[in-house]
Amino acid sequence: MAAAVSPTSLESAPRIMRLVAECSRSRARAGELRLPHGPVATPVFMPVGTQATMKGITAEQLDALGCRICLGNTYHLGLRPGPELIQKAHGLHGFMNWPHNLLTDSGGFQMVSLVSLSEVTEEGVRFRSPYDGDETLLSPEKSVEIQNALGSDIIMQLDDVVSSTVTGPRVEEAMYRSIRWLDRCIAAHRRPDKQNLFAIIQGGLDADLRATCLEEMTKRDVPGFAIGGLSGGESKGQFWRMVALSTSRLPKDKPRYLMGVGYATDLVVCVALGCDMFDCVFPTRTARFGSALVPTGNLQLKKQQYEKDFLPIDSDCACPTCQKHSRAFLHALLHSDNTAALHHLTVHNIAYQLQLMSAMRASIVEKRFPDFVRDFMGTMYGDPTLCPTWATEALASVGITLS
Amino acid sequence: MELLNLLFFSYQDLEESLRMKLNLTKVVNGCRLGKIKSLGKTGDRTMDIPACLLYTKTGCAPHLTHQTLHTIHGLPAMAQLTLSSLAEHHEVLAEYKEGIGKFIGMPESLLYCSLHDPVSPCPAGYVTNKSVSVWGLGGRVEMTASKFMAIQQALQPDWFQCLSDGEASFEEATSIRRARKSVDRSLLFLDNCLRLQEESEVLQKSTIIGVIEGGDVMEERLRSARETAKRPVGGFLLDGFQGNPATLETRLYLLSSVTAELPEDKPRLICGVSRPDEVLECIERGVDLFESFFPYQVTERGCALTFSFDYQPNPEETLLQQNGTQEEIKYVAHAKKIKTTSYNQEMTSFEINLKEKKYQEDFDPLVRGCSCYCCKNHTRAYIHHLLVTNELLAGVLLMMHNFEHYFGFFHSIREALKSDRLAQLKELIRRQAS
Numbered sequence: 001m002a003a004a005v006s007p008t009s010l011e012s013a014p015r016i017m018r019l020v021a022e023c024s025r026s027r028a029r030a031g032e033l034r035l036p037h038g039p040v041a042t043p044v045f046m047p048v049g050t051q052a053t054m055k056g057i058t059a060e061q062l063d064a065l066g067c068r069i070c071l072g073n074t075y076h077l078g079l080r081p082g083p084e085l086i087q088k089a090h091g092l093h094g095f096m097n098w099p100h101n102l103l104t105d106s107g108g109f110q111m112v113s114l115v116s117l118s119e120v121t122e123e124g125v126r127f128r129s130p131y132d133g134d135e136t137l138l139s140p141e142k143s144v145e146i147q148n149a150l151g152s153d154i155i156m157q158l159d160d161v162v163s164s165t166v167t168g169p170r171v172e173e174a175m176y177r178s179i180r181w182l183d184r185c186i187a188a189h190r191r192p193d194k195q196n197l198f199a200i201i202q203g204g205l206d207a208d209l210r211a212t213c214l215e216e217m218t219k220r221d222v223p224g225f226a227i228g229g230l231s232g233g234e235s236k237g238q239f240w241r242m243v244a245l246s247t248s249r250l251p252k253d254k255p256r257y258l259m260g261v262g263y264a265t266d267l268v269v270c271v272a273l274g275c276d277m278f279d280c281v282f283p284t285r286t287a288r289f290g291s292a293l294v295p296t297g298n299l300q301l302k303k304q305q306y307e308k309d310f311l312p313i314d315s316d317c318a319c320p321t322c323q324k325h326s327r328a329f330l331h332a333l334l335h336s337d338n339t340a341a342l343h344h345l346t347v348h349n350i351a352y353q354l355q356l357m358s359a360m361r362a363s364i365v366e367k368r369f370p371d372f373v374r375d376f377m378g379t380m381y382g383d384p385t386l387c388p389t390w391a392t393e394a395l396a397s398v399g400i401t402l403s
Numbered sequence: 404m405e406l407l408n409l410l411f412f413s414y415q416d417l418e419e420s421l422r423m424k425l426n427l428t429k430v431v432n433g434c435r436l437g438k439i440k441s442l443g444k445t446g447d448r449t450m451d452i453p454a455c456l457l458y459t460k461t462g463c464a465p466h467l468t469h470q471t472l473h474t475i476h477g478l479p480a481m482a483q484l485t486l487s488s489l490a491e492h493h494e495v496l497a498e499y500k501e502g503i504g505k506f507i508g509m510p511e512s513l514l515y516c517s518l519h520d521p522v523s524p525c526p527a528g529y530v531t532n533k534s535v536s537v538w539g540l541g542g543r544v545e546m547t548a549s550k551f552m553a554i555q556q557a558l559q560p561d562w563f564q565c566l567s568d569g570e571a572s573f574e575e576a577t578s579i580r581r582a583r584k585s586v587d588r589s590l591l592f593l594d595n596c597l598r599l600q601e602e603s604e605v606l607q608k609s610t611i612i613g614v615i616e617g618g619d620v621m622e623e624r625l626r627s628a629r630e631t632a633k634r635p636v637g638g639f640l641l642d643g644f645q646g647n648p649a650t651l652e653t654r655l656y657l658l659s660s661v662t663a664e665l666p667e668d669k670p671r672l673i674c675g676v677s678r679p680d681e682v683l684e685c686i687e688r689g690v691d692l693f694e695s696f697f698p699y700q701v702t703e704r705g706c707a708l709t710f711s712f713d714y715q716p717n718p719e720e721t722l723l724q725q726n727g728t729q730e731e732i733k734y735v736a737h738a739k740k741i742k743t744t745s746y747n748q749e750m751t752s753f754e755i756n757l758k759e760k761k762y763q764e765d766f767d768p769l770v771r772g773c774s775c776y777c778c779k780n781h782t783r784a785y786i787h788h789l790l791v792t793n794e795l796l797a798g799v800l801l802m803m804h805n806f807e808h809y810f811g812f813f814h815s816i817r818e819a820l821k822s823d824r825l826a827q828l829k830e831l832i833r834r835q836a837s
Contacts (some may be wrong), residue, residue: 028727051788051789051792052788053786053789053794053795053796054796055794055795055796056466056795056796056798056799057796057799058780058796058799058800059470059472059780060780061468061470062774064470078793079789080632080788080792081763081784081788081791085763085764085784088766089766089782089784089785095784095785095788096785097780097781097785104708145433162630176442191593237830260761297550307495308494308498308499310499320468320469320470321468324508325508326506328495328499328506329506329507329508330768332461332492332495333461333462333463335540335541336461336540337460337464337540338460338461338463338466339466339795339799340463340464340466340467340468341464341465342795343467343468343471343795343799344468347468347470351693367545383468
């Protein structure tokens with residue numbers, strides 16, 4: 001499938017992305033984001049620190065791992081501790097003492113994840129608080145207002161999010177509404193010079209709706225685009241096709257942020273498809289369940305088989321956990337009530353994700369990305385025929401064959 | 404008679420092989436200031452006394468990875484491991500062969516292995532003439548002297564508490580018979596363990612700490628002290644003095660009598676005592692080493708240590724601090740019972756409760772002037788937020804602060820002893836204890 005011609009950007013739009021290299025076969029790109037709190041190399045994985053904390057690891061630890069951008073969540077922080085307090089604390093950066101970049105989600109995803117507590121109208125999303133039953137209206141204006149107070153480097157539009165398993169007129173309604181809400185967000189944004197507002201492409205799993213959304217949203221003057229509404233319950237076959245469609249219609253000189261993607265295989269494939277930025281709770285969440293990420297998949301360290309395994313999680317990993325500890329020790333610690341066990345794994349899993357992105361980037365810069373992909377798949381799945389079909393197809397669509 | 408001679412002869416050998424030496428710099432009002440030299444497997448480590456040991460759970464400081472642990476200033480030279488958390492991993496360690504220090508990623512630390520965890524008391528009624536039980540998360544582990552020594556052989560700590568019967572102190576009023584039994588059993592365990600140590604080259608690299616028992620019966624306490632002192636142990640653990648503040652008070656009179664019977668040149672440890680005021684009382688009665696579980700308990704109830712140990716502050720600071728302390732004491736006048744994960748513990752007046760609403764917009768550090776990572780980087784408002792939202796980082800940051808604050812307190816004890824100002828420090832602490 002030949003890539004459609006990417007539209008050129010509007011002259012006046014802020015250019016925060018500098019392309020450093022492009023894969024000559026696939027759509028993979030290596031670049032650098034210029035953000036208020038420093039440069040960020042892409043492709044990048046952004047760990048999720050929902051409530052102004054990276055789940056048990058300190059800002060110093062996160063910095064030492066090489067993380068230069070992470071996520072906070074507007075819905076959660078808007079409730080606790082609230083935008084007024086955060087503003088008093090010199091923004092989210094000041095409140096959590098994070099010196100590098102922050103990206104805040106608009107609260108839109110909570111419409112899906114907390115669907116029983118929410119109601120969507122043209123005005124916005126009405127949420128009932130799980131803590132005190134209070135009702136709050138999250139409108140595009142309110143979301144941007146909160147994000148302005150938080151002071152994050154990248155802010156997201158409020159979008160009308162439907163689960164990817166929903167079909168019918170609701171999907172079209174949500175897509176058009178997201179465009180209208182994008183315009184309202186742009187109008188309400190008080191700090192375009194300090195905070196970069198990204199649009200979020202919707203349209204569900206319908207190619208026509210997606211295409212319409214892409215056409216409309218790329219007419220708007222925004223520094224970057226996210227691909228939303230995916231990474232829910234849809235099939236991987238539908239998933240990659242929507243990603244590929246989106247990247248084929250998004251401008252080349254602006255970053256493409258694929259929301260909610262974090263499994264290693266998905267990251268590799270979607271980088272090949274032309275995405276630059278990713279976020280996902282998976283690596284940090286799975287750490288707290290005792291699962292360590294490795295190039296061949298994951299190790300469920302609580303299991304009996306690791307009781308006397310004196311190797312580190314990954315002998316090639318440079319993270320503090322692998323430098324100091326064995327699987328056997330982590331196994332014992334995971335069976336205790338010392339939370340340090342979780343922190344050890346969180347550190348490792350973040351290191352794993354960042355190291356994967358770093359390796360991908362180097363291969364793009366050094367013009368050997370397709371080989372990298374083949375090596376990666378070989379390590380992860382063994383035989384190329386054991387690689388998931390959707391991944392093989394997706395890679396083939398951009399000129400990378402596995403065998 | 405000949406048997407006894409043989410025993411004493413081999414004890415002499417063991418005594419000589421104990422390389423470590425405690426040198427007392429001075430003794431002031433019963434408080435000992437000194438240095439223990441030639442510690443550790445390589446025999447080149449030293450430790451100042453009085454001091455505390457780093458509290459760990461399953462060989463790891465609570466909430467802290469190696470990275471976060473090492474941002475703490477004034478880390479103790481010796482860490483405390485608990486057999487209750489490690490006994491169930493005996494087989495793994497035996498196969499590992501290289502000892503618990505390396506296994507837990509602390510090869511450079513001195514290690515002391517106690518029987519029990521001071522924070523989670525174990526159920527009574529499981530000590531017999533032949534065995535003692537410890538309680539891990541996987542359940543009860545029963546140990547005869549041989550099994551106990553086999554476990555220590557796998558652990559290879561620098562010091563370990565000998566197998567002992569500590570249950571005489573569990574009841575309110577110990578019977579003389581029970582107290583006598585605790586002493587007899589503990590001495591028997593000690594002699595058995597010493598004998599087993601003689602037969603093992605590996606075990607000889609570790610030092611046995613003799614345990615003083617005897618409940619609340621003076622006669623038995625003195626007997627335990629005298630008899631244990633005859634054996635070639637490296638130091639003494641004063642067991643059975645823990646409990647609530649009231650029990651310690653009534654037992655303090657016993658403590659002085661016991662330590663008077665012990666040789667000056669061997670360290671005295673106490674278990675179950677960690678509150679700042681109680682620490683000072685025990686130091687005055689000849690105790691050298693303490694556990695540091697108190698800062699952990701404070702952390703678990705979402706609190707931060709704020710008590711002052713600055714016994715010679717500048718006048719301006721005194722005024723500021725006094726006003727601050729005044730506020731804290733007033734507010735904390737009604738002691739609150741706060742549920743913790745392991746133990747119902749009352750909040751003390753040495754700490755503040757960060758969950759309180761008044762800290763929501765407090766952008767000061769936990770303690771002004773504290774050089775810990777938490778105070779240098781974060782505010783009370785942030786910690787409050789982390790606690791309210793149940794975030795794991797709350798425990799991490801509070802543990803870092805509470806440990807550093809507590810280690811700073813011990814440093815100030817040594818400094819006060821050096822400059823003969825312990826009375827001032829004691830008065831300062833007494834004023835802050837409610």
